Amino acid sequence: MKSELVCFWLAVALYGVSTFSYIFGLIARYDKLYLVGLLSALAGFLPHTASIGLRWAASGVEPFITISESITFGVFMAVLLFLVFQLTVKKVPPLGVLVMPTSFVLLGWAGTLIKEVATSLNPALQSAWLWVHIVGATTGFASVLIAAGLGLMYLMKEKDSAGIADRLPELSVLDTQSYRFVAGGFIMYGLMIVSGAYWSNTVKGNYWAWDPVEVWSLVSWLIYGIYLHLRVTFGWRGSKLAWYSLIALVVMIVSYWGIPFSLETFHSGFRIDHS
Amino acid sequence: MTRNERDEVELVAETESFPVEPRYHPIHRIPRMIYDFLASARLAMALLVAILVCCLAGVTVVRGAQAWLTIFSTLWFNALLVLLVVNVACCFFGRIWHRRITVISFGMILFHMSFVAMFLAIVYDSLFFFQGSLRLTEGETLQNSDPHSYDGYRQGRFFSFSRLKGETTLVKMIRGYRVGGEDKRAAYDVEVGEPGHKRREVIYITNNLDYKGVKYLPEKEGYSALIVLSDKTGKELYGAHVPLQSLKQKDNSYLYTTGTKEGAGSFPFPQDSPLYSLQVAYRPDPVKDRSGEVFFQVWPYREGEIPQQEQPAAAGKAPVGQHFSAGGHTLAAKEIRYWVGMNVRHDPGKPVILASLWVGLAGMIITTFGRMRKGRAGKG
């Protein structure tokens, strides 16, 4: 097997270990398992990064063109942001309970879709906008995933399910943190849409064509725009918004990799046939 | 004075003063009601949710071109968008009015203002835009302001063709064009403008030409064969450039032939007083550009399309530049050129739309920055 694939599946395996550590840690109320979860996430992140790097180096094509590459890159950002958040800013030990299973399942799914040969993007489409666009989309996803994770923590602390309460910061802190990640994700989605519009403008001469992928990105942006208004103009707080962030996450995953990719090919408007 | 107090005053007034004032002020009340309606935050939410639902429906239940027809291009959907803008204008700015300007509220104002500006520009653009596809063979020149120059076009209600100045010439199509090592595939060397003030530029996928607010973008290209009819003595009687369609074959190779996108077909030849129904196909030489073999099929002329299964009166092939004899005449593809289809666009609202996207993004970042600073100061 190619070393790229070895790294990839090693990462999936380690994220699997991390997933089970978090979930059993929660069920068994055994806190040390959270640490095991965090460390195995960290351990999996290294081969994950390596597999992206190896594929990129071998093909010379940006590592986010096909669906499996796109998911792999999105999960990469999510785990990266999760690790940075856990290791530096705020310690919320059980946070991985949502983040790691999601990452594990998505990455495993990406693995079943890997194509040996890298599909090259029409070289003509390459542009710095593409990077801004993808980084916007993936960090946006990473932020709202963590926001949803914090939302879940909020709901669990509120009920004190699995005796989790004293492992977690104050409810109000969780609430604010979750909101901040949504706000950050909202900006990143904004960046994704703006750079996409610019990119489309240089390539196709228009900024918006109600192409399915464009509409899906508008959907993500509106969903979090509504979240922000519920909070800022209607004063929603706490568990209602926590539920909202969890449901929105599902829509996010579907809107990114579920429907647009399976029914329509990636940005159908960007396929350029030169006869 | 609240509405209840006012009603009470009116009640009292009714019993005490003459002549009786009308109890109901439709003229005052209606604008007030309209304003209250437009400025309500609930309406904002309802609209955002409604648009969200339409978007979701437009990518799941109906999709693609169907979604465009049944949702995104309709009057009611666009009316929803316009209502949203009016609502932002009344609701947001009504609330932020007189409030002290802080970093947070400044960012919000910027954001919502850019949203309004963007929509105004979108509406303006939709009234004045032009989008057409211009097909040119190498060496050919077409007038930009003549609607007949375009294969097809769409325009805003108030667009006028006089806005499109000058003429467009395709100087040359360049295959395998490279810019700093990157393969841009096809590039068109074009010249646009009025005589004496022409601009010439090589355009390719990420580089388009802008002439007086009109953009020229590469779209598609193909071969065009100069078909010449000669008599027995070799005297040329008629010649015409015939654009060839590229048809993808089952083995993924391409066949270049007359006809339409749907399939190969014949055409009357010569065009003015036809002698034949002619079908031409071209197989490019893999090495040498603009050469290769040309296949001819000839039927005695009759109106309408010749069915593909009908045997031709004469059929054969000849390399580019060589003659093929068909009855009393000879036919030749004297040379192969390229034709290109260019996308010509005029979007007068676009600079504002694109700029307001950035302003909006900046607004969001400023608000967030303000919130973070406030949070750190321990007040948030």
Ligand code: HEM
């Ligand atoms: C009908 C349309 C809209 C109305 C009436 C409206 C109104 C408002 C109001 C009143 C605020 C809070 C200001 C305050 O009191 O502090 C606000 C904040 C905000 N709005 Fe809107 N808005 C509208 C559309 C949008 C849209 C379409 C978006 C983007 C999806 C958006 C994004 C935001 C953001 C990001 C904030 C700041 C939230 C924060 O503080 O983090 N707004 N809006």
